[in-house]
Amino acid sequence: MRYCLPCNATYEKDLRVCPDCRSRLLDGNERDLWLAAQEELTNQRFVPVHVLEGPVEEALLQSLLGDAGIPWIIRGHRADGFLAAFTSQTGWGVLLVTEEDIPRARELIELFQESAVPDDFDSDSA
Numbered sequence: 001m002r003y004c005l006p007c008n009a010t011y012e013k014d015l016r017v018c019p020d021c022r023s024r025l026l027d028g029n030e031r032d033l034w035l036a037a038q039e040e041l042t043n044q045r046f047v048p049v050h051v052l053e054g055p056v057e058e059a060l061l062q063s064l065l066g067d068a069g070i071p072w073i074i075r076g077h078r079a080d081g082f083l084a085a086f087t088s089q090t091g092w093g094v095l096l097v098t099e100e101d102i103p104r105a106r107e108l109i110e111l112f113q114e115s116a117v118p119d120d121f122d123s124d125s126a
């Protein structure tokens, strides 16, 4: 048995790709894991803490937060309704963490911004 999550459909045959939406089909184990992960995510309250300006910032903050053991979600590459207002301003995405991690995440983001974007770089080199 194979499952297509986007279509909420099941297939008897061992297809690899959903004939309707072309998503990769999951087996029973994968589906259970995915559903458990989704439930965990929706039970925790992830809230936006930072607007990402681009892929470099995204990658660096991901590794910073990962090293600190802070769970995160990034939304907005494919703007959904929830975050369309943010992403239309930036063209990239929004970083979300759980409410309890906001203070730690903000600290890391501030450190990152201070170290990664020296304000006087241009004026010194001119």
Ligand SMILES: [Zn+2]
Binding pocket: 004, 005, 006, 007, 008, 009, 018, 019, 020, 021, 022, 023
């Ligand atoms: Zn499908």
